[in-house]
Amino acid sequence: MTLKTSSRKINPFWNMIGFTLRKNLGIIVVLCIASLLYYPGTFIVDYENILVSTENNINNYLLENFAVTVTVFSTIIAVLFNMLNFSFLYKKSSSDVFHAFPLTRVELLLSRLLSGLFATLIPTLLCYTSFGILMAFNSWMGNFAQLFYFLLHNLIIMLVCSSFSMIFVVSAGSMFDLGVSLIGGNLALIAVGWIFESILQETLVGFSGYHTSDIMYNLSPPYFCGVGLGLANDILENKVNGQSIEFFIRSVVYIAAFTTATLLLYNRRKAEKGGTAYAYKFMYLGCSLLAGICGGFLLGMMFIGNITSFGFWFFAIVGALLTAVIYGTVTNRGFKGVGKSLIMGGISAVVLIAVAVSGITGGFGYTNRIPEKEKIKNVSVSVFDENIPFDNPQQALDLHQAILEKNAIYQDGDVVSNGIIRSVNFYYELENGKTLSRHFRIDSTKIPDELLSIYKSQERLNMIKEHIKIVDADRITLFFKFNEEYYNVDITENEADEFIKAYWSDVQNSNTSVLSIDKVYDYIELNGEKRLDNNRRDYFNFSLEYRSNFKNTKQFIVEHDLVNRSVEQNNNPDTKY
Amino acid sequence: MIIASALTKKFDSKTALNSITLTIPDGCVYGLVGSNGSGKSTLLRLISGVYMEDGGEITVDGERAFNNPQIKSKIAFLGDTPYFLPQSNLKEMADLYNSMYPDFDYEIYNHLLTVFPLDPKARLTTFSKGMQRQAALILALSTNPKYLLMDEAFDGLDVVMRRVLANIVMDGVEKRGMTVIIASHNLRELENVCDNVCVIHNGDIISNGGIESLRGNIHKVQVAFSQVPEMSVFNSLYVMKAERTGSLLSLVVKGNEDEIMQFINTLNPLYAECIEPTLEEVFVYELEVVGYDVKNILS
Known part of the structure; x- marks a missing residue:
């Protein structure tokens, strides 16, 4: 042996990253091959079908489907790399070796974590690059701004889940218990949200399930990421709204918070806990x-x-x-x-x-809580199977108040005709940014005037017009029931306009009998489609309650000979549905 | 120099080290002896910075090792169960250690490969227990450590390899001033290697000191009399233990050898001989006096 006189200058932190990457090289290569098999592999193999689908406008979400798939897989892989790279924590002998290395706990954690993220990034970026190259030759696949946005979205979701999983990784004492707590615990958290919702739906009058998803969004990071994944639609449609921005900001906060929590937990983690069920009791x-x-x-x-x-x-x-x-x-x-x-x-x-x-016991005043008018920014009421927004909240508040004061809430066991029970949802957006929603099942006979007022309201007409985008539509169809037969017919923009007028005049002539679902004759449906940019199409579909005493609506059908037109249209191979 | 002061380590409700205080000087071979679960491995992990102390303090060259890369780079810790990365070979492990320890020396590594004839390209999982320990030892020594900590160092090694290991350790101490701390449950293994020995039992230090000084003033005297005198005759000596077999009396006496033999000779024995006790016997006598269940410690 020789006597050492001076030490080399090395950086164990970066060396650990390099070594871990080299050690995971085999897995990285396999993942890269899998990435290439997905893109461009599947694209090349399925090219003809994709082209046909695109031609028929049923493949508008090629980019979105690609991004969602890659996001899900890259997130799972990032979490698996975390489990793999920190498996040394769960065995005394390996824990001894790693913890004896000349690294601080923070350095050891970050080096292993980063090497896992690098390893995940390589196949992920390869996928996006392949898609980008194909996109350069096929402009209908999307544009680069969208692709970049999806990539950013992907990375954010991956980092949120990866950093969140690290809390479990450093808190578990064995691989088995890590699996139980990470997979079981997160699934159980979502299940608990659903359980509480089920209990409150049965016990709390006015309880709205909307809040459960809100609570889960705040409580469960995987659920939060799942919602974030759904926001990809908005990106594709260039609708980067407040929710998308909030998602990105919250994601960055989550990543920072989870990473800090992981560092603190790992710094205090006792090396001797390797092999026990959990290093921290809070996990158990x-x-x-x-x-x-x-x-x-x-x-x-x-x-x-x-x-x-x-x-x-x-x-x-x-x-x-x-x-x-x-x-x-x-x-x-x-x-x-x-x-x-x-x-x-x-x-x-x-x-x-x-x-x-x-x-x-009323959820600490939950049932009877109605927001003050001045504090309401927007309000919408779901009733008659329609969601009606109100500019002036007074009408909604009147209905809400009437439900509570006139004891119109239907209780299980009340002997009433099923036809008079209706569901009413209130959704208030408040000035302070919060929301308040309530759901009631009501006996419509107890508050007929308030309901009829909503039924005939200008806001309801506005809502119908808002949904039926007949202006410049390529095609508008009416689906209706006449003499016990169902018909489907193309109508013009003017006819659609006339139809709405006829229908609305019937609505204005209605009395409280319309409040009973028993009296609903059937539904009449307006469908339409409009061509948008980029070969994509916008569709609408709206159902209206149609009653036997709606004379003007019937007259419209007769006057425009819609029954015969429908038959003719179906007999013509060019126009047949 | 390693200094532990009021060092305490607990595992949930069990106290592994109970406020121990000790100093391990540089350039020595220091033995930690104790039965399984006595706390010796815990002490090694505390020195190497693997564990953090729950009370008191342990310093290496004046600094805590926990979370201190500079100190940790001077320490090579060889645990009781060698660990190697899955599917790795000795060469890959050497590359890892080389990238972690600034003083890693491939010359030492190559030299040790000639001493311990192992195939550096063979998977370490195919090695026997003894070969794996040799591999771990090669890696630890190749880091050129100032402090070499070995837990059950001789476990799994055959007699020849034990001798080789002892020589390597001695060589490191002599030539480079390396400090070696060896934990073992077997005192006999350490007797010929260590300068100092510390006996740990149930988290407490029950004996600590240089081997020669410990052994120095305890003597085993065998005396034969034609008529064995009363034991009260020996009251002027510090007799730790006395056993009689017929006319033969075996005494363990603490004190100056010449003075003891001079006194014995005044009793006109048929035969008298002073024997140097083994280290194990010294501990047995010392510890029995203070009431420890020695058989458990030295079994």
Whole structure:
């Protein structure tokens, strides 16, 4: 052996990144091949079909489908790389070697994390580059601005999920428990949101499911990313709205917050926790609680489907305790922590009961809460299967107030004709940026004047016109029922205009009998399509309640000979549907 | 120099190290002895910066090793179970260590490959337990460490390799002033290698010091009498242990050898001999006196 006199200057941080990348080279190569098989592979193989689809305007979302697929896969791969690159944490011998290396915890974490991200980026960028090259020769595939935007969207979603998964990676003590907490925990979180929604729908008067998705959007990063994935449509249609911008800003905040949390947790993580179920107790407590809630609700539903019955809650409590014990047994690899598991199961049952009780008691004033008129920015009311926006919120507020004050809320067990029960949704956008929504099932006979006023309102007519984009439409069709037969016929823009006028005059002549669903004769449908730029088409479809006493509407059908025109049209091979 | 002061480490409710204080001087071979679960591996992990202390402090060259790359680059830690990256060979592992440790020396690596005849291109998972330990040892020594920490260093090595390892360790200490800390549950393994030995039991240090000084003033005396005298005759000596077999008396006596033998000879024995006890015997006598269950420690 020789005596060392001076040290080399090396950078273990970058060396670790390089080494990890080299070690993962085989996987990266396989992923790159898979990327190329997808694009341009599938494109080349399916080129003829894609062209035909594009010609027929049914393949307008080629770019979107591509981007969504790559986003989903690259996100999953990034998370898997995290699991792979940090698997050293879960074994004492490997944990000893890695933690003894001359690196700080932060350096070790970032080097492994970045190498995983680099490894994911290579095949992802390869995919986008391939698509871009094909796009350069086929302009109908989209434009480069959109492609870049999708790539940005992809990277953001990938980073949110990757950084979020790292919290689980550094908090777990074994690969098995990482899988349970990361996959099971996140699915359970979404399931719990759905469970609470189900309980509140049955117990809380006025509860609107809209808030559940809102809560899940705020609570579950994977759900948040799923919503973000849906925003890709807006990008394609160049509709980068407030929600898209908010999504991007929140994503950046999430990435920063999750990475900081990961760094703090890893810095404090005890190396000796490798091989135990979880390095931090909060993981066990959180997962146990979620498992208890899911198990309790599941057992209750399995044996007694009715949430409002006592039997349901008996089985829910048993289910919560049982699931928590099973989860604890799996986590502790035995029955040594049964006592703690029972406590967690008990807490889960208490949470379930607390949600139900809060619903029954009006959700802390939730049911009776109506926003003040001055604080309302926009309001829309969904009634008659239509969503009607109101510029002046007073009419909506009157209806909302009448429902509560005149006791028009339908209770299970009320003996009424099914035809008079209607669903009414209120959706308020407030000046402070918040929203308030309520959903009621009402007995329409108790508030006929308020409902009729909405039915005949100018806002309803405006809404109908807004949806039926007949101006400059390439094709407008009317689907209607006449003498117990169904017909479908092309009409002109002027005819469509006349039809709406005839229909609306019938509406204005209606009395409270229109409020009963029993009296609905049928629905009449207006459909249309309009060619947009870039070979894409815009479609509309709108259904209107059509009643037997709607004389003007009937007269319109007769006067324009729509029945015969429909028959002729269907007999003509060029115009046949 | 490694200094631990009031060092405490807990694993949930179990205390692995209970406020221990010790100093490990530079350039020595330091042995940590104790039964399984006594805390010796924990101490090595604390020194190498793998674990963070729960109480007290441990410093290497005046600085904490935890989260300190500069200090960690001087330390090579060889755990009780060697770890290699999946599907890797010795050459790849050497490349990794070379990229991590600034003092990694391929000359040492190549030299050690001649001492331990291993195929650097063979997958390490195909190696036997002893070969894997040799491979880990090659990697650790190639980092040219100032501090070499070895947990159950001789585990899995045959007699020849143990001798080779001992020589390499001695060589490193002599030529480069390397400090070697060896943890073992077997005191006999350390006897011929270590300058200092620290016995740990249930997280406490129960004995610590230089081997010669520990061994120096304890003597095993075997005396034969025609008529064995009463034990009270030996009251002027510090007798730690006495056993009688017929007319033969075995005494373990603490004190100056000449003074002890001079006193024994005044009793006109038929035969008297002073034997140097083994290190293990020294510990047994010392520890039994203070009431430790020695068999558990030295088993």
